Amino acid sequence: MNTSATSETSVTIVLTQRERFSYTRQSLESIYEHTKIPFSLVYVDAGSPDHIRRYLAAAAREKGFQVVRLEHYLSPNQARNVGLSQVKTKYVVFVDNDVIVTPHWLERLVTCAEETNAAVVGPTICISEPIHEMIHNPGGSIEIKEDWIEGTLVRHFHHKCHFKRKIEDVQDRLSRAECDYVEFHCMMVRTDIFDKTGPLDEKLLSTREHLDFCMLAAQAGGRIVAERDIIVTYVPGPPVEWSDLEFFMLRWSNAWDLASLEHFIKKWNLAEDGYFHKRYERLGFRRHKAYVKPLAKQLAFGRKVSVLERALMYLDHRLNRLVSDRYARRYPQNVAPSETETNQALATANSNG
Secondary structure, rough: OOOOOOOOOOEEEEEEEOOOOOOOHHHHHHHHEEEEEEOOEEEEOOOHHHHHHHHHHHHHHHHEEEEEEEEOOOOHHHHHHHHHHOOOOOOEEEOOOOOEEEOOOOHHHHHHHHHHHHOOEEEEEEOOOOOOOOEEOOOOEEEEEEEOOOOOOEEEEEEOOOOOOOOOHHHHHOOOOOOOOOOOEEEEEEEHHHHHHOOOOOOOOOOOHHHHHHHHHHOOOOOEEEEEEEEEOOOOOOOOHHHHHHHHHOOOOOOHHHHHHHHHHHOOOOOOOOHHHHHHHHHOOOHHHHHHHHHHHHHOOOOOOHHHHHHHHHHHHHHHHHHHHHHHHHHOOOOOOOOHHHHHHHHHHHHHH
């Protein structure tokens, strides 16, 4: 399908990299295989290796979508905002580049938004392979409890997804429902809500972005709906290629996680309580799961050696600090690229399109 904008096009897909580059082809081909209504697509390619850059350039020529190429990494919200700046349609759908969709996913998201007048719509998000089997999030709830303690208002934040089980176990519960948040793995937004919320918050570098935006949308009077009988799956994984490793480490760096949590607390005037302490304690858990633990097991010939694992964790934290510090030195302006460089990338993309 040619994805050049037409008078019938009401939706633009903004595809951005989540934590690695190596799943790009599978995700993009899934979208083209399972989407039958007209759509525009913008791929924000921020610092991918040469073979991915070449693949995207060839695919864009073949299928007629737009690539915005920057030569360095972006945080997810930075990349989404770059894509959002190119959107001229009624709806935008943010999709991560490790997501596999199912037939008619997009038309059903649009139908849901039209029928409910929702500002934000999300499907049921499944996780990992085998795809479309284990639920990660079908929409969730947010609660802020307020207490007065010694004359000071204290706000305690909590969120939860409604259920995490196999699709087959909850099939009868996968119906449309209003909720407090859906996730950026796949999120449709009525574009005019950004007139009220402003762009996505780029100080949230790696976490809480979906919660923040959905809270802002709700504050602006927007409804949030989970269309749960639409299924998509995101496929997290270790950095399987060397070209994935640096971005993976930066994306899940201690520095980015801490900065995001601290900004979220300050922005929403929240207590730094057990909810956040638990997340502080888990800093680096994705890196640990992705490559520290597997490497320790490999070096110990399949045995669990706690001392070796702790030593590798220590080295990982040191190396991770070097990666995030180097990026911050190169892009000190809120660890973001300069406005001039971003505008140059957009101008190049538009001239090529």
